[in-house]
Amino acid sequence: MSYDRAITVFSPDGHLFQVEYAMEAVRRGSTAIGIKGKDCVVLAVERRALAKLQDPRTIRKIVPLDTSTTLAFSGLTADARVLIHKARLEAQSYRLTCEDDPSVEYLARHIARTQQKYTQRGGVRPFGISSLIAGFDSVDVDVDVIVETDTETEGEGESKTESTTTTTTTTQRRPVLYQTDPAGTHSRWNAQVIGGRNAKSLREFLEKNYTQDMSEQDAVKLGIQSLLEVVDSGAKNMEICVVRETEKVVLEEKEVDEVVKAIEVEIEENKAKGKAKSSSTGSSD
Numbered sequence: 001m002s003y004d005r006a007i008t009v010f011s012p013d014g015h016l017f018q019v020e021y022a023m024e025a026v027r028r029g030s031t032a033i034g035i036k037g038k039d040c041v042v043l044a045v046e047r048r049a050l051a052k053l054q055d056p057r058t059i060r061k062i063v064p065l066d067t068s069t070t071l072a073f074s075g076l077t078a079d080a081r082v083l084i085h086k087a088r089l090e091a092q093s094y095r096l097t098c099e100d101d102p103s104v105e106y107l108a109r110h111i112a113r114t115q116q117k118y119t120q121r122g123g124v125r126p127f128g129i130s131s132l133i134a135g136f137d138s139v140d141v142d143v144d145v146i147v148e149t150d151t152e153t154e155g156e157g158e159s160k161t162e163s164t165t166t167t168t169t170t171t172q173r174r175p176v177l178y179q180t181d182p183a184g185t186h187s188r189w190n191a192q193v194i195g196g197r198n199a200k201s202l203r204e205f206l207e208k209n210y211t212q213d214m215s216e217q218d219a220v221k222l223g224i225q226s227l228l229e230v231v232d233s234g235a236k237n238m239e240i241c242v243v244r245e246t247e248k249v250v251l252e253e254k255e256v257d258e259v260v261k262a263i264e265v266e267i268e269e270n271k272a273k274g275k276a277k278s279s280s281t282g283s284s285d
Contacts, residue, residue: 008122018126019119022182025128029074031196031230034132034177037219041134041175041243043072044223046231062241066091068135069104070243074195075129083127087111104135108178108186116184126182130194134243139174142167173245198230224259234260
């Protein structure tokens with residue numbers, strides 16, 4: 001029996017081949033990277049070479065879902081367009097019903113639920129995209145509060161100040177990053193890579209270089225540094241978006257090129273230092 005022809009039939013070893021083929025479509029897509037900083041989320045996407053007469057504004061891998069939520073995707077662009085339309089409708093419906101912005105987690109959950117529906121019914125096929133969803137959500141944060149109390153010393157009539165530390169939970173707006181895949185799962189990340197043949201090595205690169213509460217400048221630099229591993233022509237084939245609490249900023253090619261040049265200079269300096277160190281070690285031997 002051909003188990004890969006029906007979406008609703010498991011193979012004997014527990015695989016849904018059509019879902020795995022959809023994940024292969026994502027691997028054949030362009031690379032997208034998400035990095036959560038202290039007060040922003042950076043989305044960095046590989047932009048494939050365009051035809052000479054094509055308008056680059058019509059090819060976007062980073063799109064807004066709502067006023068406070070931005071999505072980057074990898075995989076089939078046509079599938080992404082349909083899924084993005086569904087997510088935007090859900091965001092507007094939520095806003096009309098609840099009179100409030102939908103959270104990033106809510107939209108990530110809705111997209112994942114929609115993708116999962118298309119793995120469980122006959123007559124449809126899975127969406128061939130993975131997505132990174134960035135924005136700001138209200139998060140419970142533990143804060144240490146110092147409480148000072150005055151106590152009187154018996155018999156001396158003097159007051160003594162004692163300090164005690166208590167932990168309270170407050171709600172703050174913090175950057176968040178979610179990922180969804182063709183199987184319909186969604187998960188929260190500090191940094192993640194989707195798409196491209198080098199996703200595994202890039203994820204290892206992020207694991208080595210990512211630090212908690214990165215500044216916006218460092219997060220942008222790390223995102224561009226990661227893309228340089230797969231992009232040959234530098235800033236020309238990169239799209240960098242910085243999602244802040246109040247706005248979303250897409251960096252100009254000139255700004256990206258400045259960061260690329262700074263990274264290249266840093267690499268050359270490190271190589272020169274390495275050569276000098278090895279030559280000094282050889283001469284001492």
